[in-house]
Amino acid sequence: MDLYARLAPIFRNVFDDDHLEIGPSTTAADVEGWDSFAHIRLVVAVEKAFGVKFTTSEIAALNNVGEFVDLIAAKLQAASVP
Amino acid sequence: VTAATTEAAAAPLAPGQTASFGFIISADEMAAFATLSGDRNPLHSDSDVARARGFAGPVVYGGLLAAKVSRLVGMELPTPDCVWTHLDIDFRDPLYVGEPTTLAAEIVEVSQAVRAARLRFRICTVDGRLVARGTVELVYGGGTAR
Numbered sequence: 001m002d003l004y005a006r007l008a009p010i011f012r013n014v015f016d017d018d019h020l021e022i023g024p025s026t027t028a029a030d031v032e033g034w035d036s037f038a039h040i041r042l043v044v045a046v047e048k049a050f051g052v053k054f055t056t057s058e059i060a061a062l063n064n065v066g067e068f069v070d071l072i073a074a075k076l077q078a079a080s081v082p
Numbered sequence: 083v084t085a086a087t088t089e090a091a092a093a094p095l096a097p098g099q100t101a102s103f104g105f106i107i108s109a110d111e112m113a114a115f116a117t118l119s120g121d122r123n124p125l126h127s128d129s130d131v132a133r134a135r136g137f138a139g140p141v142v143y144g145g146l147l148a149a150k151v152s153r154l155v156g157m158e159l160p161t162p163d164c165v166w167t168h169l170d171i172d173f174r175d176p177l178y179v180g181e182p183t184t185l186a187a188e189i190v191e192v193s194q195a196v197r198a199a200r201l202r203f204r205i206c207t208v209d210g211r212l213v214a215r216g217t218v219e220l221v222y223g224g225g226t227a228r
Contacts (some may be wrong), residue, residue, distance in 0.1 A: 007121065015175045026154070037167060037221075038194075039196065040158040040167065040197075040198050041167065042223055043193060043195055043196045044196065044198045044200075044219070047193050047195075048191075053193070053194070053195070054193075055194065055195055056196075056197035057194050058195065059195045059196060
């Protein structure tokens, strides 16, 4: 399953929208309710779901969902390297 | 306040840290909670009704136990400015007015990136009876501002 497919149910739960669709260019401005609290819920939920941890600067540097997916992929890749 | 000092002030929360405090629910607190919540179920105020339902006496409101979790989040942790974002609580056994009780909590996970933490807590009488347990999630140090 690709990362977008794994992320979609997390986004839908965090933003309480069963029909929310996300893509690489999706930004906070595109999603109703993406405020600072929702952002915290999203990051915490992603950390838990993927078993990764982010830093403040990594999260602050993100501009859209595509960059978030790239960051998750990099974390998972780093975790899989022995 | 610079980002660096904000980071330093918010740093202390870490997995494994614990907090605990004791409390005794009084009849006055029960009456106050009945007023503020509007819940006037006699199970919480009438000894005869409570006994008829199989309890030893008026049962402490679950909401009052949740209020003690609010105290944990707001007053008992090493980092100021904690705000809860999620609470789940299992009520396991009735608590009665006047019973000495302890709430004990442990931080089980911290997300430094957004200054969020998850704690597990247990509320037990001093003789070890488990009254409630649950988890609470919070942001600390103001969380992250976007």
